[in-house]
Ligand code: SF4
């Protein structure tokens with residue numbers, strides 16, 4: 001008996017006994033949670049599609065330009081020099097998701113993950129619209145190629161391809177920036193053939209994922225899904241089947257009108273398989289929490305509908321923890337949750353502090369490698385440097401100059417005395433620092449150099465200044 005019950009562990013719902021893909025035809029969900037998920041998905045889809053086109057202080061709201069190593073998160077631009085901030089943001093994101101997973105299971109997968117949103121709320125709904133519900137889809141897949149099948153398959157291919165192309169464009173806006181994407185579109189795709197090729201490759205990948213690979217992303221490919229085993233515990237709230245109520249002493253049993261199930265010792269599960277039919281990952285939630293479950297809540301809605309029909313209380317499948325079902329215990333703020341929350345609060349505080357303390361201009365002044373110093377007339381010692389100024393703002397910084405703060409001396413630029421650092425760009429060049437030896441305290445001196453825009457100090461940089469040892 002115990003062995004039979006564990007049989008489900010030997011295979012996954014998406015692979016048949018021959019080791020081939022078992023196509024899942026989930027029933028169209030309906031119910032309270034599905035309606036809520038629809039509203040959430042509309043908000044998230046609007047966010048996903050608009051985020052690269054919204055600007056904050058001239059900065060794209062979200063941008064992940066990996067090629068040029070420029071990132072914007074919530075309108076804050078991150079340069080390679082801000083990589084530590086970017087890493088902290090990512091760690092906060094991971095801890096936030098981990099915290100949520102420990103407390104509420106895969107709530108992120110079911111309600112917020114772009115894969116689930118696009119698969120269940122866009123592509124699947126179009127599929128229901130074109131092919132019909134589960135029964136019609138199974139029939140269509142089995143029937144030989146005829147006019148109806150060609151028409152439906154053709155229409156689905158065109159619509160899926162078009163949406164994949166749209167997603168690929170938005171994806172590109174996240175990668176290269178929406179301004180550049182619009183520029184490429186208005187220039188005409190043939191002016192930017194390599195970008196067009198990338199766009200078509202992205203389209204093909206999205207088409208492959210949503211038309212064919214589907215739930216396997218969550219089951220096989222997603223690293224977050226694979227981590228569930230270590231993140232969940234008995235207190236995590238997940239979509240769960242109340243086996244105590246559903247099985248009772250003598251197990252589940254088909255419904256028979258007028259039968260006193262309680263007297264016969266049978267549980268409330270009427271073994272109708274609707275929770276299995278509706279599941280987009282093809283599992284039976286009655287076997288307990290499983291890696292494949294993305295907490296989409298479709299089985300909750302389905303079972304509630306059945307319970308209503310047979311006049312039994314709803315909630316046989318519901319959001320609950322193992323302890324809640326076994327011991328009827330309520331949700332507790334466990335030490336693990338407290339620990340994650342503390343780390344999250346500390347890291348968020350550090351990030352906010354660093355974001356506000358961060359300079360809008362980053363200056364790096366480095367001695368030219370291999371050069372020592374030059375001893376000039378009138379006891380003047382000269383060192384040569386390269387400088388790099390990064391302007392993280394969306395406005396040009398004009399009339400930029402350098403002044404020595406720590407010592408009396410002069411700074412000479414090789415090309416211009418005053419220059420402009422372009423918006424979101426950088427300026428680099430070479431400069432000489434000349435200081436009278438009498439003002440130096442040894443062979444290695446620490447300089448403080450002010451970077452000015454007009455008369456306004458915009459950044460301070462430090463550099464090492466070498467002098468002859470004998471002049472100490
Ligand atoms: S939908 Fe509910 S009653 Fe039907 S099999 Fe699933 S758990 Fe049992």
Ligand code: SF4
Pocket residue numbers: 239275278279280281282283284285292293294295296297298299300
């Ligand atoms: S078991 Fe239920 S919640 Fe989990 S994936 Fe299947 S339908 Fe969704």
